[in-house]
Amino acid sequence: MTDPTPKIRIRGVKKAFGRKVVLDGFDLDVGKGESVVIIGGSGTGKSVALKCILGLLEADEGSITVDGREVVHAGARVHEEVNSKFGMLFQGSALFDSLPVWENVSFGLLAEKRVNRTEAKEIAIAKLAQVGLGADVSELSPAELSGGMQKRVALARAIAMDPEIIFFDEPTTGLDPIMADVINDLIVKITRKVGATALSITHDMASAHKIANRIAMLYEGKIIWAGPTEDIDHSGNAYVDQFIHGKAEGPIKMAVRA
Amino acid sequence: MNFLQPIGSIFLGFLTSVGRLVQFTISALSHTVRPPFYPRIIIRQMIDIGFYSLPVVGLTGIFAGMVLALQSYTGFARFSAEGAIANVVVLSITRELGPVLAGLMVAGRIGASLAAEIGTMRVTEQIDALTTLSTNPMKFLVAPRIVAGLITFPFLVLVADIIGVFGGYIVAVYKLGFNPSNYLQNTWNFLQAEDVNSGLVKAAVFGVIVTLMGCYHGYHSRGGAQGVGMATTNAVVSASIMILCSDYILTEMFFAGI
Numbered sequence: 210m211t212d213p214t215p216k217i218r219i220r221g222v223k224k225a226f227g228r229k230v231v232l233d234g235f236d237l238d239v240g241k242g243e244s245v246v247i248i249g250g251s252g253t254g255k256s257v258a259l260k261c262i263l264g265l266l267e268a269d270e271g272s273i274t275v276d277g278r279e280v281v282h283a284g285a286r287v288h289e290e291v292n293s294k295f296g297m298l299f300q301g302s303a304l305f306d307s308l309p310v311w312e313n314v315s316f317g318l319l320a321e322k323r324v325n326r327t328e329a330k331e332i333a334i335a336k337l338a339q340v341g342l343g344a345d346v347s348e349l350s351p352a353e354l355s356g357g358m359q360k361r362v363a364l365a366r367a368i369a370m371d372p373e374i375i376f377f378d379e380p381t382t383g384l385d386p387i388m389a390d391v392i393n394d395l396i397v398k399i400t401r402k403v404g405a406t407a408l409s410i411t412h413d414m415a416s417a418h419k420i421a422n423r424i425a426m427l428y429e430g431k432i433i434w435a436g437p438t439e440d441i442d443h444s445g446n447a448y449v450d451q452f453i454h455g456k457a458e459g460p461i462k463m464a465v466r467a
Numbered sequence: 468m469n470f471l472q473p474i475g476s477i478f479l480g481f482l483t484s485v486g487r488l489v490q491f492t493i494s495a496l497s498h499t500v501r502p503p504f505y506p507r508i509i510i511r512q513m514i515d516i517g518f519y520s521l522p523v524v525g526l527t528g529i530f531a532g533m534v535l536a537l538q539s540y541t542g543f544a545r546f547s548a549e550g551a552i553a554n555v556v557v558l559s560i561t562r563e564l565g566p567v568l569a570g571l572m573v574a575g576r577i578g579a580s581l582a583a584e585i586g587t588m589r590v591t592e593q594i595d596a597l598t599t600l601s602t603n604p605m606k607f608l609v610a611p612r613i614v615a616g617l618i619t620f621p622f623l624v625l626v627a628d629i630i631g632v633f634g635g636y637i638v639a640v641y642k643l644g645f646n647p648s649n650y651l652q653n654t655w656n657f658l659q660a661e662d663v664n665s666g667l668v669k670a671a672v673f674g675v676i677v678t679l680m681g682c683y684h685g686y687h688s689r690g691g692a693q694g695v696g697m698a699t700t701n702a703v704v705s706a707s708i709m710i711l712c713s714d715y716i717l718t719e720m721f722f723a724g725i
Contacts, residue, residue, distance in 0.1 A: 289601060292598065296599075297599040299595070300592070301591055303591055304593075305588075306587075316602070317601055
């Protein structure tokens with residue numbers, strides 16, 4: 210947690226919705242080129258943390274800097290500039306239904322007017338090839354694709370603008386184990402290829418083991434453990450042990466009604 | 468004093484909603500005049516809102532005109548004032564029934580469709596995805612729809628006016644035995660430019676109201692399918708009520724001195 214030149218630096222972030230406190234002093238550093246995975250149970254604030262970094266939600270307190278630029282309480286222009294460094298793979302893919310696959314992939318390029326439509330389509334087809342999809346899917350609508358293919362298209366869209374930082378929100382949720390492993394392999398391959406910094410959130414431990422250099426566990430709005438991936442199996446932290454082994458008994462109490 | 472608490476809570480909730488709507492309206496309208504503009508989306512929305520609403524508006528107009536002629540005849544015949552039917556039909560249609568009925572019908576069709584489309588985009592994180600792809604959702608989703616509503620509603624009402632007057636003509640000539648040329652002469656002589664113009668101004672205002680309400684409720688929808696369903700209902704109900712309220716205010720402004 211003490212990288213001297215963090216790409217993303219998060220300190221004391223708090224976020225509440227009404228009386229429900231979701232983040233309560235959240236600290237994390239993500240170094241350049243590093244792949245950090247935040248693990249934690251459902252409803253522990255993983256997605257909220259990611260949305261605070263992206264500026265989709267405003268943190269109530271604390272500091273989030275990206276390459277040294279503060280994004281908490283920053284204006285729209287700062288968010289636009291900082292967000293141009295980001296690529297994001299959403300949990301449900303979040304592809305635009307009204308656009309064909311290739312326009313989904315090259316949406317950011319067209320929005321920033323970096324290229325014309327012909328070039329955008331060529332880039333989209335090249336990015337689709339990187340995630341193992343042929344040019345034949347480029348004209349299809351997202352609704353015509355399977356869940357795994359939609360995830361690949363979303364991954365192609367996340368890397369289309371060659372981002373410096375890529376966020377992965379539950380990248381393997383809803384996929385069968387083989388497709389989940391394919392997506393994990395693609396994430397590893399692509400982040401290494403573009404040299405991007407990656408911040409992922411998941412509760413899939415197989416995925417975390419595969420894509421992370423470092424893992425941090427979020428519980429009750431705070432990071433309660435962080436360390437190299439290889440250390441997580443002997444972290445010495447009862448919360449982490451319960452979570453990674455998926456045990457019902459332990460210090461983490463789930464609100465279950467009989 | 469506890470009984471005051473829910474009243475205060477409801478009042479605060481109401482003020483919050485009004486504030487949020489005013490803020491949304493200012494932001495949406497300001498984005499309609501600030502670049503970047505999306506002409507392709509505006510044209511597509513004009514086709515959706517305008518062209519595809521023509522059958523609904525046409526049917527509404529023709530039956531409104533026919534009923535008006537029939538009702539006026541049964542009432543006016545008691546005073547031997549059947550000759551005034553052409554005047555009543557053209558005035559009622561151009562000043563009131565054309566804009567209001569067309570506005571209400573299109574509010575049902577377009578308000579619901581916009582709220583459902585944008586609401587679905589909200590709950591499937593497509594709006595968040597837009598933000599991460601350097602695109603302001605207010606500019607990309609809301610502003611083009613408002614511009615399309617502003618431009619197309621007056622055309623729709625003009626069509627409703629013409630077809631409505633034609634409906635009155637059909638009943639007067641073929642059912643009530645009026646002389647066709649006299650009927651048309653009476654219609655033309657009594658019609659003034661301000662009657663049509665006031666209706667078209669009302670239509671433009673209704674166009675903004677319908678699209679704004681559809682976008683607003685869709686944009687703030689929460690909680691999956693149920694949230695989108697509620698947004699759809701609220702969009703149609705609020706747009707319909709606002710059309711009727713603003714109709715009175717605009718009528719007062721145009722014709723108070725007459």
